[in-house]
Amino acid sequence: METMSPILAAHRVSKTFTNAKDQQVLAVDDLSLEIDEGEFICLLGASGCGKSTILNMFAGFIQPTAGEVLLRGQKILKVEPRCGMIFQSYALFPWKTVRGNVEFGLRMKGLSRTERRERAADFIAMVNLRGFEEHYPAELSGGMQQRVTIARMLAADPEVLLMDEPFAALDAMTRQVMQEELLKIHQQSGKTIVFITHSIDEALLLSSRLVVMSARPGRIKAVIPNELPAPRQIAVQFSPQYGELKSAVWSLIESEVRRHGTAPD
Amino acid sequence: MSSVTDIANERPTGALAEQPAAAERPATRVRRSALLLAISTLSVLTVLGVWYISTERGWVSPVFLPKPGRVINEGFENLANGQLGKDIWMSTQRVLLGFALAGIVAIPLGVIMAVWAPAKAAMDPFVSLLRPLPSITWIPLTMLWLGIGEGQKVAIVFMGSWIYILLYTVESTRRVDPLLIRAARNLGASDVGVMLHVILPGALPGIIAGLKVTLAISWSCVLSAEMIAAQNGLGALIWQGKDWGNLALVLVGMLCISLVVLVTDKLANMLERLLLPWERHQRT
Ligand SMILES: Nc1ncnc2c1ncn2[C@@H]1O[C@H](COP(=O)(O)OP(=O)(O)O)[C@@H](O)[C@H]1O
Numbered sequence: 001m002e003t004m005s006p007i008l009a010a011h012r013v014s015k016t017f018t019n020a021k022d023q024q025v026l027a028v029d030d031l032s033l034e035i036d037e038g039e040f041i042c043l044l045g046a047s048g049c050g051k052s053t054i055l056n057m058f059a060g061f062i063q064p065t066a067g068e069v070l071l072r073g074q075k076i077l078k079v080e081p082r083c084g085m086i087f088q089s090y091a092l093f094p095w096k097t098v099r100g101n102v103e104f105g106l107r108m109k110g111l112s113r114t115e116r117r118e119r120a121a122d123f124i125a126m127v128n129l130r131g132f133e134e135h136y137p138a139e140l141s142g143g144m145q146q147r148v149t150i151a152r153m154l155a156a157d158p159e160v161l162l163m164d165e166p167f168a169a170l171d172a173m174t175r176q177v178m179q180e181e182l183l184k185i186h187q188q189s190g191k192t193i194v195f196i197t198h199s200i201d202e203a204l205l206l207s208s209r210l211v212v213m214s215a216r217p218g219r220i221k222a223v224i225p226n227e228l229p230a231p232r233q234i235a236v237q238f239s240p241q242y243g244e245l246k247s248a249v250w251s252l253i254e255s256e257v258r259r260h261g262t263a264p265d
Numbered sequence: 266m267s268s269v270t271d272i273a274n275e276r277p278t279g280a281l282a283e284q285p286a287a288a289e290r291p292a293t294r295v296r297r298s299a300l301l302l303a304i305s306t307l308s309v310l311t312v313l314g315v316w317y318i319s320t321e322r323g324w325v326s327p328v329f330l331p332k333p334g335r336v337i338n339e340g341f342e343n344l345a346n347g348q349l350g351k352d353i354w355m356s357t358q359r360v361l362l363g364f365a366l367a368g369i370v371a372i373p374l375g376v377i378m379a380v381w382a383p384a385k386a387a388m389d390p391f392v393s394l395l396r397p398l399p400s401i402t403w404i405p406l407t408m409l410w411l412g413i414g415e416g417q418k419v420a421i422v423f424m425g426s427w428i429y430i431l432l433y434t435v436e437s438t439r440r441v442d443p444l445l446i447r448a449a450r451n452l453g454a455s456d457v458g459v460m461l462h463v464i465l466p467g468a469l470p471g472i473i474a475g476l477k478v479t480l481a482i483s484w485s486c487v488l489s490a491e492m493i494a495a496q497n498g499l500g501a502l503i504w505q506g507k508d509w510g511n512l513a514l515v516l517v518g519m520l521c522i523s524l525v526v527l528v529t530d531k532l533a534n535m536l537e538r539l540l541l542p543w544e545r546h547q548r549t
């Protein structure tokens with residue numbers, strides 16, 4: 001079999017920040033990772049271990065201090081629209097309505113007004129926000145705003161979805177609905193997803209592969225394939241296989257927590 | 266953030282449903298605001314009453330403070346002969362022209378300074394030097410350059426206004442959330458796209474707030490210019506009142522200035538709501 005080249009790769013990447021006190025902070029240390037097309041990767045690790053930093057490098061928002069990040073073999077040197085980012089804090093444009101936000105990427109591509117409307121309507125329906133097209137983000141609840149960001153990114157049609165703790169601010173019920181919707185989107189579109197979470201349960205439910213990171217400086221502690229049967233629903237949590245996997249992941253993280261003193265969840 | 270979302274009908278039941286003001290019962294709220302209105306009215310009536318009695322009884326000489334009746338008469342007289350209307354219109358015209366020119370120059374310049382450091386570096390020394398100068402200090406030079414016609418009045422308004430508009434524009438443009446700029450670029454926006462769809466709308470509320478503050482400043486500029494050299498306008502009216510020893514006319518002029526500035530402010534607020542539809546929904 002021919003080996004597939006990865007869609008996204010980090011080769012021996014390090015990132016050092018200079019903080020406000022002029023000290024050097026090593027956020028990511030010599031990290032290498034290859035992600036194949038269609039994978040659903042969950043990045044798991046304690047706060048401050050460098051997860052967002054990695055995602056920001058994949059999106060091209062920041063550049064590594066050493067090593068390189070590659071999209072389809074090409075170095076990522078500037079903001080990369082093919083890697084769409086979902087921000088934890090939504091980052092919706094407050095002056096645009098739901099429709100204006102969802103149409104944004106299409107508008108930047110120069111699509112005509114009618115074409116934009118049509119395509120945006122599909123994605124607004126997909127995230128169950130029909131009837132809210134003319135609302136401004138400030139009029140929506142947190143869960144609804146997060147769904148607008150997802151529709152906005154899907155409408156722009158990136159090849160990779162980068163998601164930074166997208167559901168962390170949601171209440172438990174909304175989160176569960178969103179997780180199931182995201183799984184459906186992944187199945188239907190076959191897009192590659194890199195998803196950061198604090199929650200082992202969320203990672204086990206969503207991922208095809210789990211990447212557990214060590215506490216700062218960020219290195220990969222373990223990569224665990226998630227072979228729980230797909231398509232998954234919340235009920236997968238009651239299977240014995242799930243329990244085994246969870247305790248395996250937990251023991252990996254626990255040693256990090258003991259070493260560093262911060263719990264992941 | 267709302268903690269409960271009614272998934273069945275997709276309506277937020279948390280933060281949106283419970284408005285903080287609604288916690289107070291409507292009836293109580295109406296009674297409270299009626300009471301506050303009564304206090305305001307009473308305080309105005311008291312001041313008017315004291316003014317009336319002290320001038321009627323001769324406790325205060327009319328040389329220092331005319332009777333309220335005199336002021337009302339003076340007002341109606343000048344209204345009837347068209348003098349007051351003409352003065353108001355002349356001043357308004359000068360303010361609007363100078364203010365509009367200041368905005369046309371300062372807003373684009375401020376945006377450029379905020380996004381392009383060399384422009385800011387080039388402008389900063391002049392901004393620092395010009396900012397402390399009150400607009401009246403420009404009167405000698407503008408008179409020399411432009412005479413004492415309309416151009417000179419407009420120039421005084423312009424010189425007194427443009428720096429404030431510039432400073433507000435630079436500040437609010439720089440404050441635009443960098444995360445939104447990242448998001449826009451991530452969605453494929455070019456430099457022009459970022460400018461039109463993120464930076465300008467993001468800075469707009471701050472720019473409009475600055476324009477509102479500056480408009481009041483523009484009014485004080487025109488009045489000082491008119492007091493020093495003008496045939497008409499509210500500033501000239503007040504100065505004539507002083508020269509003729511007609512204090513009632515001075516008070517009429519002052520009252521008109523207050524009213525006109527209040528009305529412009531109300532109009533500006535209406536325009537602001539029209540231009541910033543999304544701000545109406547901010548929860549904070
Ligand atoms: N822009 C920055 N300047 C300085 N330090 C930073 C910056 N961004 C991140 N860091 C530091 O790098 C480390 C990793 O941060 P981050 O990637 O946000 O962690 P995580 O997302 O895993 O919680 C933290 O110690 C953080 O303080």
Ligand SMILES: [Mg+2]
Nearest residue numbers: 051052053164
């Ligand atoms: Mg983070």
